[in-house]
Amino acid sequence: MSSVAAQQRRRTAAPAQSPASADTPRLSRKHREWLAAGLFLAPDVLGLLVFVAIPMVLSIALSFFQVSGFGSYQWIGLGNYRRMMHDPLFWDSMRITGEYVVILVPVLFCVSLGLGLLVKQKLPGVGVYRTALFLPYVISLVVVGVLWKFLLDEQTGVVNRAMRAAGFDGESWLGSPSLALGCVIAVMVWVMMGYYMIIFLAGLQEIPKEFYEAAKLDGAGPWTTFRTITWPLLRPTSFFVLLMSTVAAITGGLDLIFVLTNGGPANGTSLAIFYIYQQAFGFGEFGYASAMGSFLVLIMVVISAVIFKFTRGGRFDDGE
Amino acid sequence: MASDALTSRAGGRRLRSPRTGLTALAVVLSLISIFPVLWMVTSSFKTRVTVTDGNLIPKDFTFDNFVYVFTEVPFGRYLWNSFFVSAVITVVALFFHSMAAYALARLRFPGREKLFGAIFATLLVTAPVVLIPLFLVARELGLLNSYAGLIIPAVFNAFGVFLLRQFYLGLPRELEEAAIVDGCGHWRVYWNIVLPMSRPILSALAIFFFLANWNAFVWPLVATNDQSLTVVQLGIASFQNQYTSNWNYILAAATVAALPMLALFFVFQRQIVESIKTSGLK
Numbered sequence: 001m002s003s004v005a006a007q008q009r010r011r012t013a014a015p016a017q018s019p020a021s022a023d024t025p026r027l028s029r030k031h032r033e034w035l036a037a038g039l040f041l042a043p044d045v046l047g048l049l050v051f052v053a054i055p056m057v058l059s060i061a062l063s064f065f066q067v068s069g070f071g072s073y074q075w076i077g078l079g080n081y082r083r084m085m086h087d088p089l090f091w092d093s094m095r096i097t098g099e100y101v102v103i104l105v106p107v108l109f110c111v112s113l114g115l116g117l118l119v120k121q122k123l124p125g126v127g128v129y130r131t132a133l134f135l136p137y138v139i140s141l142v143v144v145g146v147l148w149k150f151l152l153d154e155q156t157g158v159v160n161r162a163m164r165a166a167g168f169d170g171e172s173w174l175g176s177p178s179l180a181l182g183c184v185i186a187v188m189v190w191v192m193m194g195y196y197m198i199i200f201l202a203g204l205q206e207i208p209k210e211f212y213e214a215a216k217l218d219g220a221g222p223w224t225t226f227r228t229i230t231w232p233l234l235r236p237t238s239f240f241v242l243l244m245s246t247v248a249a250i251t252g253g254l255d256l257i258f259v260l261t262n263g264g265p266a267n268g269t270s271l272a273i274f275y276i277y278q279q280a281f282g283f284g285e286f287g288y289a290s291a292m293g294s295f296l297v298l299i300m301v302v303i304s305a306v307i308f309k310f311t312r313g314g315r316f317d318d319g320e
Numbered sequence: 321m322a323s324d325a326l327t328s329r330a331g332g333r334r335l336r337s338p339r340t341g342l343t344a345l346a347v348v349l350s351l352i353s354i355f356p357v358l359w360m361v362t363s364s365f366k367t368r369v370t371v372t373d374g375n376l377i378p379k380d381f382t383f384d385n386f387v388y389v390f391t392e393v394p395f396g397r398y399l400w401n402s403f404f405v406s407a408v409i410t411v412v413a414l415f416f417h418s419m420a421a422y423a424l425a426r427l428r429f430p431g432r433e434k435l436f437g438a439i440f441a442t443l444l445v446t447a448p449v450v451l452i453p454l455f456l457v458a459r460e461l462g463l464l465n466s467y468a469g470l471i472i473p474a475v476f477n478a479f480g481v482f483l484l485r486q487f488y489l490g491l492p493r494e495l496e497e498a499a500i501v502d503g504c505g506h507w508r509v510y511w512n513i514v515l516p517m518s519r520p521i522l523s524a525l526a527i528f529f530f531l532a533n534w535n536a537f538v539w540p541l542v543a544t545n546d547q548s549l550t551v552v553q554l555g556i557a558s559f560q561n562q563y564t565s566n567w568n569y570i571l572a573a574a575t576v577a578a579l580p581m582l583a584l585f586f587v588f589q590r591q592i593v594e595s596i597k598t599s600g601l602k
Contacts, residue, residue, distance in 0.1 A: 030428075032506075033427050033428055033429060033506065034429045034430075036423070036427060036505075036506035036507070037423040037427040037428075037429040037432075038429075040419040040420060040422060040423035040427070040506070040510070041419070041420050041423045041424070041435070043416040043419065043420070044416045044417060044419070044420035044439070044476065044481060045420070045435070045439070047416070047472075047475060047476035048439060048442050048476045048478060050457065050476075051454060051457065051472070051473045051476045052442045052445055052450065052476060052478075053442060053445075054453075054457065055450040055453035055454045055456075055457055056442075056445050056450055056453070058453035058456065058457070059449070059450055059452065059453045062452065062453060062456075115349070118342060118345065118346055118349070119346065121339070121342055123339060123342055123343045123346055124343060125343075126346070128350065129346040129347070129349070129350045130593075131586075131589060132350035132351075132353050132354045133349060133350055133353045134593070135353060135354055135357060135582070135585065136353060136354075136356075136357065138531060138581045138582060138584070138585040138592075139357065139535075139578050139581060139582070140534070140535035140537065140553050140577065140578070140581070141535070141537065142535075142537050142553040142556055142557050142577075143360075143553075143556065143574045143577050143578045146556060146560055146570055146571070146574045147356055147357070147359075147360045147571075147574060148356070149560075150360070150363070150567055150570070150571060151356055151359065153372075155372075156372035156567075157372075158359060158374060161374045190353070190356070193353075194353070195596060198593055198596045198597060199596060199597070199599075201597075202596075202597035247446060248446075251446040251447075251448045251449055252446075252448065254448060254537075254538050255537040255538060255553070258537070258541075258557060259557055259560065273448055273449075276452075277448075277451070277538075280451070280452045280455075281455075281542055286452050286456065289452055290452050290453070293449050293450075293452060296449065297449055304444075
């Protein structure tokens with residue numbers, strides 16, 4: 001276009017001009033663009049390098065060292081990994097993380113998809129429901145933890161009060177390991193469902209209305225319509241939600257665990273990320289914690305690859 | 321449609337329309353969703369004695385809990401720290417991210433796609449996993465226990481760059497081209513044309529960033545131990561440990577931390593939802 005023409009003109013004109021002439025820039029337009037790009041990109045690239053990329057590499061490097069005290073690093077090769085293999089607490093935390101992810105991700109997926117489908121309907125006051133369902137998401141996990149600790153209290157909590165009023169016995173929600181993990185999952189679903197609901201809603205609104213109208217003319221029921229139109233066309237969104245919620249489940253929730261259960265009872269909610277945090281910042285075992293962290297990243301990469309393959313990268317144009 | 325509604329109901333009761341059932345369902349789910357938050361807010365106005373009485377509406381409405389929270393603990397200071405840190409991160413991050421995004425979307429230079437790929441790849445590195453080396457890097461740079469340490473590492477997140485780049489790719493090229501032909505430098509194009517045009521996405525992202533940083537807990541926890549730098553989330557967590565069963569105080573503190581975000585949410589709902597939608601679609 002015009003810019004290409006201008007470049008061409010400049011390129012042919014440039015050698016003829018004297019470099020000292022006052023009203024021509026010293027750099028060609030192309031080089032000025034390169035320079036500008038460099039300057040525009042410098043802060044972010046430098047920052048991402050120092051605070052994301054280098055730490056990532058450092059994390060792997062650290063896993064081969066025994067770190068003690070301030071700045072004392074001793075190369076121990078695979079020592080940390082060997083230790084990890086024989087650490088029953090680490091494997092417990094991995095098992096708990098496994099249970100947590102395997103329950104949380106599908107439940108969250110189904111609940112948010114259901115809510116997305118629900119608030120996509122033209123119901124009276126639908127804006128109000130969207131707001132109400134999304135609201136927990138804006139509250140910090142620390143406040144959420146405090147709040148649910150209050151609601152789930154064995155003696156005085158509202159949840160047990162309601163159960164007793166309905167004729168059941170109260171439960172020691174945060175007092176038994178399996179119930180406590182269930183509570184963490186339920187609370188996470190409550191917090192995150194609104195976020196993924198919005199993402200599903202956006203995905204649903206992308207599906208052309210004509211498809212639904214055609215289905216209606218064909219006399220398709222709601223289930224058939226969902227199975228043949230909504231579900232396949234929603235695949236990119238489903239992929240995104242699955243991937244995001246899995247990664248978030250594996251690496252997130254530290255704040256909630258800290259406040260709600262602190263890993264207990266009997267390490268029942270000690271997710272891998274919590275155990276790693278404890279080793280690093282509780283005991284100063286930075287090398288060992290990095291080894292476990294790297295292992296966790298490896299697992300995450302494998303899971304992401306599986307999700308990618310399973311959902312075909314969210315594409316739906318593969319000619320089924 | 322009507323027959324579907326009938327057959328899908330096991331009881332076969334005559335419903336006026338499926339919409340009635342769905343509306344009822346939406347109402348019930350909405351109530352379940354907001355009930356805990358409502359309970360927290362109303363309970364924070366109860367006294368020590370009645371805070372666990374199981375009533376939604378306080379019988380003995382009192383502001384004392386809030387007075388206590390602000391006088392016994394430097395809660396005002398915590399709030400200020402959170403506000404200051406979140407605001408600075410938001411402004412600086414949006415400035416840097418929009419600059420980078422502009423270059424990635426609009427300027428031509430060798431290796432552009434590769435660089436974008438590399439920046440995008442950092443999105444896959446989730447913060448908690450690099451927490452340990454990040455802590456060591458911050459320690460080497462002397463950033464621990466300072467506002468700089470709370471702010472600088474939190475600025476750099478490729479999420480903003482990514483969303484802004486998508487937005488800039490969609491802007492019409494004509495305005496810019498005209499300005500360049502007129503002899504405008506790239507900085508002026510960015511500052512006078514591109515930034516004003518990106519106001520909607522910038523405001524959406526600003527609210528999103530502010531919210532995320534106000535709610536941040538893990539990084540402030542490892543990066544600071546000085547009470548004058550305590551952010552509000554850390555403040556509540558330690559307050560809870562200190563006043564274990566004084567639920568009236570704890571809930572008042574939690575309410576104080578949550579209210580600004582709830583207010584922000586009600587005012588800027590549209591922008592928050594927009595930023596989430598864009599993040600999921602692209």
